[in-house]
Amino acid sequence: MEVTWREATRRALYGERGFYLRERPGRHFRTSVHASPVFAEAVLRLLRRVDAALGRPRPLDLVDMGSGDGLLATRVLAAAPPDLAERLRVTAVDLSPRPGGLDPRVAWEPQVPYGVSGLVVANEWLDNVPLDVAEMTPDGPRLVLVDPETGEERPGPAPCPEDLAWLERWWPLRSPGERAEIGRPRDEAWASVIERLAHGTAVAVDYAHPAGRRPPLGTLTGYRDGSPVPAVPDGSCDITAHVALDACAAAGERAGARATTLTTQREALRGLGVTGARPPLALASTDPAGYVRALGRASQEAELIDPAGLGGFGWLSQSRHREERS
Template identity: 30%
Template structure:
């Protein structure tokens, strides 16, 4: 039995002999045995399929850690908790802990780290990466599980978490909205348009935008539930969400007529989710307008929204550049560090494509001025 066979069997059980794209994406990424994120293979870095800012160089994590320290201090959080959702290889959390140990030796021993990670493969790697840090550590397999058991004061961080949620794909036709469904084409999977599922239909009815015929959009219907769970987990503190995406008016602009769905396989980007099923990453841009709205509904107030380059500069990234007289770019650690700084803040690359949203709960608005004004 393989993933393609399992998906085909599920299709055959449906009256349409097809499943919504969101279900196909869910199986491709999260099937307990064969899903991409659940498999025992590298996904991030040179041996994987894509890079993240956190894997480019530790300077990214150091800068995020400095932003978190400012939040802890501003919020008067004396025994803080750091939560990371979807931490993958543990690189971001590991380097942040290195920075905490160095920069805030008074807070470091009081720190609790909570990792929320669905993949057993990644949980094992994270445990190895974080083993050198003598702080309290906990692991949960889902955000819901963590929110049901814990309520924390501190900061919840995610880097490329929301973009990996399964999405519905809707297409505006002359007759109205239809949804992309996936069926068995014999030699592979095929997509076609059919009626929208009820929950997607309700979302599209509430969409306060006029979009042209032929326009495709991705809709993440799990954002609202995720915001509720984050708010339940966070008693007091901040949420830092780093991801590629946009506000709704930019995301659903006619210039993006084909939507934003992308796949990554061995560092090659393409737009065909029906090949390498279970063996490639599938992502879609985050609707930060929706994330902000759902957060506001449950007490997570938006305090800042900006491009990654601006967030990193405001958090002190440029001060981490190293003066040197080295001449060999292959051996110089200083030159490597400075190149990484340019890479994570490149307006045409990571710095410009990624957005950072900061939300707060249980804190006085006056604190916002000291952090972002």
């Protein structure tokens, strides 16, 4: 029986025996976290900036949203200097079971705790928040219904008034055949993160597109074993769609964020010291091993800031500051 894409995706990813309850992300796609330890080092530098801005609170929170295998949380904790590590309260948030062998200092929770004082990082989390798909028909926008077993689609009812308003504001459909992914559930998910942030910064990093440049046929796709596959919501693959981060930013501001930056991963990481600069050639003769190590690091940095790849991801940063606490 056909259901909406939001319901089909929810079942496929998070229902009983859902994809994300039995699989680890690293097997199926390459995130910035898995690409290089450099990403975790950059997050640590950002965490230290937040720590300084907040007056070095005790404890200092680091929350890893959609943690998957806990790798980001583990790497940041391992790289933190002792004076910072002993104040860190690290929480990995994920619906999957806690991985075996995870550092016992990392708490494993199904949702963000209230009262976070520090940094929340949501790396490729929002793109897996299920949402509905709408298609423009001669009779106006209609929800797309899908058969979860085959992926076959047909037009369904009109979206609810709230979704129609979201479409008109953030992704207007004008011509028959145009499709949009209705990002309101992601706005709400991101707003819930901001609401749980007592003071500090929350960062969302994801595939993204801005208003005015939304793809006319949408971005819904599947991933399995490192390769894109047809988006069939039968639980056998990841189901993902790019994120309207500008809409999420507006939702975050309504939820209480007081400072917003929306940029690319390339620009954000460059601001955190990730440049991809090659070491001087002279180092090859004075310290050959050091040159090889530096060259390898430069390659890793270059991948993270490549504008045609990971560097092209959207990077949304929103903050609440210490003086806002009541």
